[in-house]
Amino acid sequence: MIDFVKCEESQSNKQMPIARLSKLSAREFKRKYFRPGQPVIITDAIESWEARNLWSPSYFKENFGDIKVIVQIREADKACEPSYFLEKGQEEEMTIREYLEEVESNPEVGVIRYIVELPITDIIPITNKQIKSLDYYSETIRRLADRKIFFWMGHAGCYTVIHYDALPNFNIQIWGRKKWVIFPKDQQDLLYTPSNLSLNYFSPINYENPDYEKYPKYKEATPIEFVLEPGETLYLPSGWAHYVRSLDFSISLNIWWVSFLYALKEAPMFYYERLCRRILRQRIKS
Numbered sequence: 001m002i003d004f005v006k007c008e009e010s011q012s013n014k015q016m017p018i019a020r021l022s023k024l025s026a027r028e029f030k031r032k033y034f035r036p037g038q039p040v041i042i043t044d045a046i047e048s049w050e051a052r053n054l055w056s057p058s059y060f061k062e063n064f065g066d067i068k069v070i071v072q073i074r075e076a077d078k079a080c081e082p083s084y085f086l087e088k089g090q091e092e093e094m095t096i097r098e099y100l101e102e103v104e105s106n107p108e109v110g111v112i113r114y115i116v117e118l119p120i121t122d123i124i125p126i127t128n129k130q131i132k133s134l135d136y137y138s139e140t141i142r143r144l145a146d147r148k149i150f151f152w153m154g155h156a157g158c159y160t161v162i163h164y165d166a167l168p169n170f171n172i173q174i175w176g177r178k179k180w181v182i183f184p185k186d187q188q189d190l191l192y193t194p195s196n197l198s199l200n201y202f203s204p205i206n207y208e209n210p211d212y213e214k215y216p217k218y219k220e221a222t223p224i225e226f227v228l229e230p231g232e233t234l235y236l237p238s239g240w241a242h243y244v245r246s247l248d249f250s251i252s253l254n255i256w257w258v259s260f261l262y263a264l265k266e267a268p269m270f271y272y273e274r275l276c277r278r279i280l281r282q283r284i285k286s
C-alpha cells in the first residue's frame, strides 16, 4: 500500500487574495478573469472527470506500471536555487512502477524525483471519460494547435522555481496538494526577469532563501500564496510568475490555453511534420 509523506502545511497564513469559485460559467470566466488577466481557482471544474476519483499513485502503479517515463532528479539541499534547478539537474528513464517504488522506499532522502510535463495522452492510454475538456477553452483549437495535456507526478517536496509562461494556463490538481506562489504580471521586473539564466523566463530569485542584497527590488514584490487542493483547477494568466511546491504526493495536469490565431500559425508546421514522418516511414518500409 502506498502511503506517501505528508509535508508541512503552507507556512503562510495570509488571506488569499484570489477568488475560489464553484459553478463558474464560461461566460463569467471570460468576462471576470480571462479578459482582465486575473487568476482564479475553480473548485468544481473537473467534478465529472473519472480521474478525480480513480487516479492515485496505486492506480498508476497497477495499471501503467510498465510504462517508461523520464524523471527529473535533483539534490534536495540545493533546492530552489534557480541556476542549480536549470543547469545541474539530471534525468533518468524508469518505469512508473520503479519510480513509485523508489519514492515509497526512500520517502525522506535528500533527493527530489519529479515527473514533469509528460504529454500524457501520447504515453498513457487514458480514456476521454477520465479527462474531459474544460468549459473554459476550446478543445478543437487545442487539438488543432497540437497542444498537449501535461501530467506532473511527484512526492512531497518536489518543486518548480519561479518562472512565468507565455501562454495562459489551467493547472488541475487531481491528487494531493500543492503550494502555489504567484506574482502579478506587472512584477516581472521585481523578479529580475527576463533573466540571464539559460531559460530567461526563469527568475534568479530563490523563493525559499532570497538574496535581497543581490536582488533588492524583490523586496517590493507581493507574492500571493495559496494551496491548491485536490479537485481544484487554477487558471493562471500568461506572464504571472509562479513558484510551486508539492505538499503531499501529488498528481496534476496542465493545459495551455491557445487562441485560434495561434493554432492557425502552429498547425501547418505540425501537419507538415506529420506528413514528412509518414513519407519517411513509407520509404524505410519499401
Ligand SMILES: O=C(O)CCC(=O)C(=O)O
Binding pocket: 152, 158, 159, 160, 165, 169, 171, 178, 242, 244, 245, 252, 254
Ligand atoms: O507544478 C509544478 O511543479 C509547476 C507547474 C507549472 O509551472 C505550470 O503549470 O506552469
